[in-house]
Amino acid sequence: GDSVTQMEGPVTLSEEAFLTINCTYTATGYPSLFWYVQYPGEGLQLLLKATKADDKGSNKGFEATYRKETTSFHLEKGSVQVSDSAVYFCALSDRNTGRRALTFGSGTRLQVQP
């Protein structure tokens, strides 16, 4: 079945540091890929998405590129802020199976220190 693997956290960075959160996936078909973010005390929000190979999703300074050859969708940001502290989830939906539900990774907690 489909699965998503994320690097374990917590990831602790100083403000303005470069961020990478690794995400790899296994899917039977050709999935769409997503990053969701959960800020403290809030619900999950879509951060960015990509629906085909080599697409780059971007939002709020975050980027991720859909790499079919390495089955990866790593999240990056050039300069993190304290306000980026949250839990980040990589997810996919697999159009080949017709299953519209999202399959999530286990989440990576990011802590940014001033």
Next chain:
Amino acid sequence: GAGVSQSPRYKVAKRGQDVALRCDPISGHVSLFWYQQALGQGPEFLTYFQNEAQLDKSGLPSDRFFAERPEGSVSTLKIQRTQQEDSAVYLCASSLEAGEGYEQYFGPGTRLTVT
């Protein structure tokens, strides 16, 4: 505009009790999903509705779990004879269209604790 709302936000149940969790999706959203999120884990799919039709219930962990969306808007997730392993956050999400790849908007969740 209003987002997805869920009630109650917190629920404590004694083992063996029945519980009902409510989800109010964004108005006009066709698709509705329920997920279960254990502590420190990502959400896991439970069931999916397209309007009032329950098209996928493959994620429901047992026949104690039941979901409905009778008029294609509000949905209720019911858990009968709760067990300790049912303790989790239950998330509801809605999506404007039925197609794959459309953004799912999540509610704040209901945290269920079974004692």
